[in-house]
Amino acid sequence: DAGVTQSPTHLIKTRGQQVTLRCSPKSGHDTVSWYQQALGQGPQFIFQYYEEEERQRGNFPDRFSGHQFPNYSSELNVNALLLGDSALYLCASSFSRGAECFGPGTRLTVL
Amino acid sequence: DQQVKQNSPSLSVQEGRISILNCDYTNSMFDYFLWYKKYPAEGPTFLISISSIKDKNEDGRFTVFLNKSAKHLSLHIVPSQPGDSAVYFCAAKVTGNQFYFGTGTSLTVIP
DSSP states (O other): OOOOEEEOSEEEEOTTOOEEEEEEOOTTOOEEEEEEEOTTSOOEEEEEEETTEEEEEOSOOTTEEEEEOTTSOEEEEEOSOOGGGOEEEEEEEESTTOOOEEOOOEEEEEO | OOSEEOOOSEEEEETTSOEEEEEEEOOTTOOEEEEEEEOTTSOOEEEEEEETTOSEEEETTEEEEEETTTTEEEEEESSOOGGGOEEEEEEEEOTTSOOEEOOOEEEEEEO
16 A cells, blocks of 8 residues: 655756646545645645645745645645745645645755 | 744664653644654654643653643653654644644664
């Protein structure tokens, strides 16, 4: 039984570009959350998707958007990339607000 | 606004001894707390949780203590093993809302 998977593992972009990160939740999980983890920091909540809708959102600008598909997989989109967007992006899945299982993350570098 | 704080960025412990990792929080409404362990190049792995109706939860070598009056959470690992060397994050939430993570404590268990 695969856990949470994320793609790609690493990504390099330049300022102003757009990026899409992908996440497949653990089997049986219906809720997907995205987190940004900057170097030396804990994960910061971006938003959570449930039933294909954004259920909660953290303190991130509108440049950060997402989507959840009928199979519960999810995408995180970031527009107009800034240098400060360089971070590890973590996807976590859960079932009905339980403890979250994290994927390995996508390391985004913005040059 | 850091609602969950881990004031010790690192901790070194001799193998076989007790490791105590600490976490403080500011939001008295938090009612669910977790500890995650993170190895390099991997996502955080759920370790143990506790709800606010309890003050202690034990799972093998891992015990989490909750002191609600002090808004303090601690994780005890007894006995510590070299494989426990990792970064430990505490997280807290109000049920139905997002998780807030601390900045992590890097534990090194010396053989």
